[in-house]
Amino acid sequence: MNNSRRKxxxxxxxxxxxxxxxxxDLMCEEEEFRDNIxxxxxxxxxxxxxxAACNDMQDALIYLDDAATCxxxxxxx
Numbered sequence: 269m270n271n272s273r274r275k276x277x278x279x280x281x282x283x284x285x286x287x288x289x290x291x292x293d294l295m296c297e298e299e300e301f302r303d304n305i306x307x308x309x310x311x312x313x314x315x316x317x318x319x320a321a322c323n324d325m326q327d328a329l330i331y332l333d334d335a336a337t338c339x340x341x342x343x344x345x
Contacts, residue, residue: 269344277343284336288329295325 302318309315 269342274343277339281336281339284332288332291325291329291332295322295329298322298325
């Protein structure tokens with residue numbers, strides 16, 4: 269792989285890291301919202317949707333980590 273493509277791939281990794289930060293912030297906000305739902309509503313549809321969103325965002329973070337790892341492997345560093 270030439271240096272130009274390596275540089276472009278490193279740029280993509282940087283973008284992934286930035287996206288991960290944004291996603292983590294949003295996930296923290298949603299977790300805080302979910303955790304502040306009153307106890308009597310914790311079995312409600314609203315709570316379940318919020319909990320599912322938190323789980324989905326956690327999965328997305330894992331996928332972003334995996335993507336960055338794969339790109340790093342392609343670079344060969």
